[in-house]
Amino acid sequence: MTKFVLKRLGVGLIQIVSLMVLVFFLIRLLPADPVARFVGLNASAEAYAQAEIALGLDKPVLEQFKIYLLGDEQTDGLIHGSLGNSWISGSPVLYHIGLTLPATLELILLSFLISVSLAIPIGVAGATSPNGAVNKGTLIYGLFAGSQPEFSWGTIFIFLFFVVLGVAPGPLGRISPLTEPPDPVSGMIVVDSLIAGRADLLLESLWYLSLPVLTLSFVLTGPIIKMVRENVSQSMSLGFIQYGEAVGLSKKMLASDSLLAAVAPTLTLIGILFSFMLGGAVLIESMFSINGLGQFSLQSVLAMDYPAIQGVVIVISSLTLLVYLLLDVAQALLDPRLRA
Amino acid sequence: MKIIPAESPAPPGTQALSARAWSALLLAFLLSGCHAPEQSADTDSAVIYLVEDVPAGLNYDGPAASLHTSQVGIVNLMDPLLEYAASPEVENGVQTSDFSSFEGSLAENWVYDPAEQSWRIDLRKGVYSCAGNELTADDVLYTFARAKSVSGAAPVGWFLASVASVASFDTSVFDNPAKRRLGDEISKLGRYSVKVFQSAPNPLFPHILTSFALRVFDSQEMRKHATESDPWSHQYVDEQTSPGFGPYCTERWIKGDEFVLTANPYREERAPSIKRIVFKRVPLSSNRFVIMKMGEADLSDRLTPREFEALAGLDNLKVIGLTGNETLFLHMNFKSPPFDNPLIRRAVSAAVPYDWIINNGYRAQAKQWLSVVPTRYPGVSENFQPPPGGLEAARQLLSQAGYPNGKGLEEFQENFQLSYVAEKQIALGPIANAIRAKLREVGIPVELNPIPLTQFGDRTLVKRDLPFALSDQEKPVVVDAGYAIQLFFASPSAGGVNNMTNYHNDSVDALWASARTTANPSARAEFIARALDQIAADIAWLPLAEFKTQWATHTELYGFRWYPDNSIRFSDLYRKEH
Amino acid sequence: MNRAMTAEGSSRDPTTLTRMEAVAIVLTAVPILCAIFAPVIATFDPLAVSDAVSQPPPTLRELPSLIWGVLFEQMPAPHWFGSDSSGMDVFSRTLYAARVDLVIAFSANILSFIVGVTLGVVCGFRSNLATEFIARIADLVQSFPVFITAMILVALAGRTWGNIIFAMSLLYAPIYLRLTRTEALKVKARGFIEASTAMGNRPIRILYLHILPNSLGPALIQFSVTIGFAILLTAGLSFVGAGVNPPTPEWGAMIAQGSTQLVLGDWWVSIFPGIAISLTVFGFALAGYALERRFET
Amino acid sequence: MKHNVAKPLMIKNLTVVNSRGQALLSDISVSLKSGEILGVTGPTDSGKSLLGLAALGQIPATLRMTSGEVRVLQHSPFEDADRVKGKLAGLITQSPRQAFHPMMPIGKQITRFRQHHTGESFSSCRERTLALMDLVGLRDPARIYSSFVHELSGGMAQRCLIALALSTEPKLLIADEPTSGLDVTIQANILDTIWRMTRELGTSMLLISQDRGVLTNYADNIVELDSGRQKDKVRVKEFISTGDKAKPSPATKEEARRSDSRPVILAVKHLSKTYSVQKRAYKGLWVRSTSLRAVDDFNVEIHEGESIGLVGESGSGKSTVGRCLMGLIDHDDGEILFRGTPISALAASEQRRLRAKIQIVQQDPTDTFDPRRTLAWSLGEPFRIHRQSSERQVNLAVQELVERIGLDTSPLNSRPAEVTPSNLQRFAIARALAADPELIILDEPTSLLSPYDRESLLQLLGDLQRALSLSYLFISHDLHSVTAVCERVVIMQSGRIMESGPTGSTFSNPVTDYTQKLVDSFLDENPIVRRVEQHSVRSGKQVN
DSSP: OHHHHHHHHHHHHHHHHHHHHHHHHHHHHSOOOGGGGOOOTTOOHHHHHHHHHHHTTTSOHHHHHHHHHHBOSSSBOGGGTOOOBOTTTOSBHHHHHHHHHHHHHHHHHHHHHHHHHHHHHHHHHHHHOSSHHHHHHHHHHHHHHHTOOHHHHHHHHIIIIIIISOOSOOSOOSSOTTSOOOOOSSSOHHHHHHHTTOHHHHHHHHHHHHHHHHHHHHHHHHHHHHHHHHHHHHHHTSHHHHHHHHTTOOHHHHHHHHHHHHHHHHHHHHHHHHHHHHHHHHHHHHHTTOOSHHHHHHHHHHTTOHHHHHHHHHHHHHHHHHHHHHHHHHHHHHOGGGGO | OOSSOOSOOOOGGGHHHHHHHHHHHHHHHHHHTTSOOOOOGGGGTOEEEEESSOOSOOOTTSTTTTOHHHHHHHHHHSOOSEEEEEEEEEETTEEEEEEEEEEESSEEEEEEETTTTEEEEEEOSSOBOTTSOBOOHHHHHHHHHHHHTTOSSSOHHHHHHHHTTBTTOSTHHHHOGGGGSOOTTEEEEETTEEEEEBSSOOTHHHHHHTSSSSOOBOHHHHHHTOOSSOTTOHHHHHHTOOOBSOSEEEEEEETTTEEEEEEOTTOOTTOOSOOEEEEEEOOSHHHHHHHHHTTOOSEEEOOOHHHHHHHHTSTTEEEEEEOOSOEEEEEEOTTSTTTTSHHHHHHHHHHSOHHHIIIIISTTSEEEOOSSSOTTSTTOOOOOOOOTTHHHHHHHHHHHTTOGGGTTGGGGGGGGEEEEEGGGHHHHHHHHHHHHHHHHHTTOOOEEEEEOHHHHHIIIIISOOOOEEEEOOOOOSSOOHHHHIIIIISOGGGTOOOOTTOOOOHHHHHHHHHHHHOOOHHHHHHHHHHHHHHHHHHTSSEEEEEEOEEEEEETTEEOOBOOTTOOOOGGGOEEOOO | OOGGGSOOOOOOOTTSOOHHHHHHHHHHHHHHHHHHHHHHHOSSOTTOOOSOTTOOOOOTTHHHHHHHHHHHSOOOOOOTTOBOTTSOBHHHHHHHHHHHHHHHHHHHHHHHHHHHHHHHHHHHHOOSHHHHHHHHHHHHHHTSOHHHHHHHHHHHHOSOHHHHHHHHHHHHHHHHHHHHHHHHHHHHTSHHHHHHHHTTOOHHHHIIIIIHHHHHHHHHHHHHHHHHHHHHHHHHHHHTTOSSOTTSOOHHHHHHHHHHHHTTTOOHHHHHHHHHHHHHHHHHHHHHHHHHHHHHO | OGGGSOOSEEEEEEEEEOTTSOEEEEEEEEEEOTTOEEEEEOSGGGSHHHHHHHHTTOOOTTOEEEEEEEEBTTBOTTTTHHHHBTTTEEEEOSOHHHHSOTTSOHHHHHHHHHHHHHOOOHHHHHHHHHHHHHHTTOSOHHHHHTSOGGGSOHHHHHHHHHHHHHTTOOSEEEEESTTTTSOHHHHHHHHHHHHHHHHHHTOEEEEEOSOHHHHHHHOSEEEEEETTEEOOOEEHHHHHHHHHTTOOOGGGGGGGGGGGGSOEEEEEEEEEEEEEEEEEOGGGTSEEEEEEEEEEEEEEEEETTOEEEEEOOTTSSHHHHHHHHHTSSOOSEEEEEETTEEGGGSOHHHHHHHHTTEEEEOSOGGGSSOTTSOHHHHHHHHHHHHHOOOHHHHHHHHHHHHHHHTOOSGGGGSOGGGSOHHHHHHHHHHHHHHTOOSEEEEESTTTTSOHHHHHHHHHHHHHHHHHHTOEEEEEESOHHHHHHHOSEEEEEETTEEEEEEEHHHHHHSOSSHHHHHHHHTOOOSSOSSOGGGOTTOOOOOOOO
16 A cells, blocks of 8 residues: 555656646746836836846746756745745745635635535435435536536625625625734634634634635535435446345445445545635635635736746645545545555 | 643543533533624724735835835834925815925924035934834935935835935936945934935925835834845835834734734824724725724725715715825827827817716716816916817817728727726726727727736836826826926936826927926926926826725724825824714 | 346437426527627617616516517617616626627637547557657646636736637646547457458548547537536636626626625626526536436437 | 245246336246256347346336236245345356455455344354355465455356355355356356255256356256247256257368368468566556566468367467457567468558458457448448449449348448347458458357357358358357367467367367366257266366
């Protein structure tokens, strides 16, 4: 088993390194002039040249790449784990990502937890229940929710629950901008308020996260239900289930056997969904003004902040690859055929 | 109370028991959270200020200097040498300034010696920084030396000094590093007085001292944070705070989230009435509107006209503001045909729907702008009048220019891309749509092209290649028509700086040159007035509207005063119960 | 388990449509028709500014008399879905927006389908260094976060239709490539390919005569589903301000513009395009699913 | 008196209908005495498997049982299913690998099965399972207990399934094509095991198979089904006598002697081929390859008009040889000469023209035609490639070819899916002839056909050989087909030639003991002495 994991780690590493190279050159291929960032009352030609030096863009591309990877006297490169400094704020990209990533993770993990715990039972019920209505209903919902734009439902929810009914908070972010957030340990307000033992903050952060999580979960439950329903119904028609039925195995045994067989494809879906959710986060964060990684990547892109853009793509893709790795290992644990 | 129980996992027998204990603990914990969050002790005097963004940097020579959201931090942390004198007039709840006379802020008195072309400045005594260091001449010298070192990413200090013709603050600093050290142009006369020499009799010197840049640093504190690779502590000012001799100090600053100022403990006289200000970053104006409507914040700005309108109606809120120097204009680049043809420029100015912009774009919270410099500035008259007759006049002008009904203008399709700042889509979007619709009606093939703020700034101020733009970005910080002319209309050869429309008119250059060199104020005013008339006639800019600089605030807050950088000095404010 | 044990497929003759297929056809046909006949149906020029700024749509009570008036008494049509902050008619813009979104989605998909399928078939048929490299690059591109990558490509390269289409086809081509490659590998192992080679057929002829037609199945099913995703992406990009330029009528941009006035009570500018995009994308997802069922049996 | 002794299985006028109302089984009445083995046979869609399922009360959901009654020892498998299914009646299916859960160790599944039905403790069930594994001839039960089904060979998996089915000592065992997926040598051994175990346990059995040899050698009585209708139950002896007449005329046997005088079409000298089997680990990036010597020093000479049989079990390399001769795979060393000239020396286009001279007929008829094209189009391919004639000429040529071979032309413009497997195989032969070849390599053409279709196909091959003086290389593991078609036979085992010679003498007195074992495990369809009657049946120790 460890040999499988080591090999899989090697593959993941190669992918991340090639990713870093691809990102660096992809951005520089695009026809955009980032030096424009330095604008001020006196942005004369000399100041423009000065800014170019400060950004290091006067050097040839290949040398920029060397600095990007290995760093030079002042700045350290990727090897030292630094993603360079953001051109807008001047502080390291990692600092910004550290500030914004927890917010996105908090939103995603919470929505993921809720949608998985809701969707799996519904999906299994959809596949196993005898009456057609439940079966058809879960299929239709799975298809419908799986293909919905988060931003249109987000606005509908804000209007309905906040403006009209007033049962939900306004789209003000993870917590009311006026309350003192708990001192950041994990960066996630829900977790930090637990650590800090502040029940009022915990309640408030959950209260403010209700609408964004509802929107993301609504969109997530769709594909999960559809996938679970398909896998379970497929695995119920597998040979060993039908044989088990013919030789009188109990309903409970058959159900657990088919679920075990249906787990593997469900795990792969979770991997795919993860990168799908990161994209969705950009939209939800901009709607509910959550200062997450999605918002930071949007600002960096609009402000043509190359180091920040590179940093964001590398962090997100590595996270995605990490999730794929964990899921592959989990699958191999479950299914001996993969351990060959 | 600690949430995670300290004892080791209970043996199986008591498993059931600990489960119940757990749930009881959790319940108690949640209930304790339900009481209303107690107010923090000193909110009675603390002001909660909702802003578009908290300062991205506090270094007026740094990358974020041009952002309005950073300037508000700088002006409250650092006091200038001089300030404009307050004028008794209060317009719609906001006090204005008498821009022709000054009052001392850090300076006690200041004397101009025309023979030497020098300014002797005596500093106020007993003024202490947040670090407890007393203000001395060394701090002023340090401030000018730092500006001259042009070591920052955007050397604004150097620029303003060069505009005010401070001796040897010229472009040579860029070509020759040796020129970057402070010479004898600023000399220390005594512990509390300095003398600054000018290379020409330039009246702008006192004006630039009031701006957000060239504010005096606490040199001792700055030197503590200097490093071998960053002698002028740019990193420290970009990241931590900007030590000066202002009324407030930085209590906490988390970029992109929160910025808290508290009153400077070492400041006895002129101590501010508001002790603590909490800047809260709420990027979307609709969210700021929601929080103000719920009454959970005291002050907010930069809302859309409809949001101000809606807030004005609420009982514990008031909307105050006046038309300061925020203007909207159409910029047509002389170097991008067909805008070099005056007939086209006049056709465009005839077709633009001014009334729609004022009534629907700004919901009457603005007035038509009939000059090329904010009319509030001294010596500025309403000398611009769009050709009467609206669309019909525009069509005639177009056919006179040889493009009946716009036929033949397709060739310039690329130049008819109307650009504007994408981040201001909510406010400028409708106006751009209206202009596009009306111009297309007469045959001018306009398309919209929102671009990010950075790209907009670069193409207007650096490359100057933006053919057609709708801009509300240009607010001349120095309240002087001459400064505005140098900034926007003088051609580069005549010392012009931005001139984004590549406007070139020899008579304007000549008038500006003589205005700059004359020592006689009335002659200077005469030259400037004639220059403004010529600029308006050439439609260097097509002025559209002067919109109000407004704030939505709690009814108990008073003392608001307008400054050219549109930032609030919280030391002006005070609370008054009803 | 031999054949009799597995449940016999629900055999129905292929011509009758199931209810699901009928709904799918309606939900996809309506937006396509709106896109084509927008000029005829629309009551206003989608880009015309008017003084009726932020007008709410007629209330339910007024509706019947209004319809009667418009149909029979030549009354000028009101803003059926209200008007936005520039005074532009939301109903007409929602119709014209269908044209924008569908054109971008279809062209991006057709481009990525062609590139993805050809590369997929070639990679499936030949397995040398080059094809292995292409397959690895496709895997890598797929590990990119789709939305953020599209945002970067479009925002930096310029927000023209062409760039949006190019960015999306770059992101969707690997999906088609992988699907077709696995299918081509399966077909290559089939008996009739070996028989055809034994007959002395040139490899290229086998490729386009036998392998290509038989590997198109999964890519065709995916086509409809990816159209839905493409519409979501286009609208998403415009929603965050990285998509089509205003004032082009586009669902995402309209929702974004409307959402800023939501708290002021103007709901109509966002809700109507929101409903339009939800139903359209659901229609394409349903069509994809129905196609898959039809292909299977 | 007889009726009160409970019958293990009693089915009375059973009718099962599909969703479109067609009767898959109509009015079937069958009964088993205790200890009896009833054979059920018939063509593929005759409904015999469905009968097995009905006995277990496991009618698929989409079908409906409109009439009839099923009793296993007086209990209906529908009403009190938990008493019958798995306890009174066991099941063995054709593909054992699909009957076991892929993610659970085999032993655990058997133990769990027995524990569920008997309620005994896990450990005692575990003991019983290990004992059973040994009984069914598995050599190292402990290792197999904790291994997974994909790690076992077909034969071992089937033995495990037998252990599972019999672990609850059922009174009735349904065996549905228990060995049709296995190799010949293992097939006989597994059937012996099943036969022996059921005798010891006194279990009666419903043995379902298409292979007449299996039934004639093991069943007491045999009933035939044809598209849902039942022919009367017949004792096995009568069944054998009726079978004799259908034997193919041994006409081709005499000319074996003068084969050497005819010119040599194809000579193969010291042919050998090594496969590097790549074990593709995760996502194809990590590759570990082990080499396997598929063909080792193979020599043969094929004369004009001669038909040679290439016999061996699966994995013996016989189909690799076929593919090397066709030029589909390039061989490592050795030479292939077509009428004296070595093929590899020719230019590519020349090689392709020559390739038309050697054609192939594949094993699976449903897989040998492009599913999207009509048969007429596929048959026209050789004409299009080699004679570049217009489409009209191609159609004419196809029409003429099919008529010349005497095939029914009506299925020509329908797709392969709409044509029966036996017809498809005939058109595959027609396609091979379209290139007007001199040698046809037949790779197990009959193994997937039903016995009835197999006989008529062999008949057709014989007629064509005589009419067109074709030479055949007939690759097969079915001795019956080989004896019917081939004059000479070459026996292969794991890549090497064990023995070769005239068909008759090689099979009647084989030289090597491998050939002897091959002949022994061949279940003759009309045996003189039935296998079960040879009491010398050795205990079924597992062979590989």
